Amino acid sequence: MWVAEEAWWKRHKLAENIVLESQKFDGSFAQLVNHLAQQSTHWKEWIDNCTETQLEHVFAYIRNKSEEKMPTYQMLLHLFNHATYHRGQLITMLRQLGADKIPATDFSAFCRLK
Secondary structure, three states: OHHHHHHHHHHHOOOOOOOOHHHHOOOOHHHHHHHHHHHHHHHHHHHHHOOHHHHHOEEEEEEOOEEEEEEHHHHHHHHHHHHHHHHHHHHHHHHHOOOOOOOOOOHHHHHHHO
């Protein structure tokens, strides 16, 4: 999930020749969680301060050596929807390993906490 969030963040910031720190990572689980939390903070701060014009902005990026274009709001929908998919995969694997104290990950559960 960190790889995807970092890649989309750098694409969104119009970085060229993207090098992903997440792909070279060789640290502890705690460090991994910290990096993912930092990346999430970048997204939250940007979203908290973005305008409608910024959400509608179409940016170009390279994917599989081909130039693609996408409005920012669609990229955000893709990013967060795809993260949901991976959270489901992680929960399935944890349950198969016997984990039984897994917090709710449904968006509606998150909303009830607010």
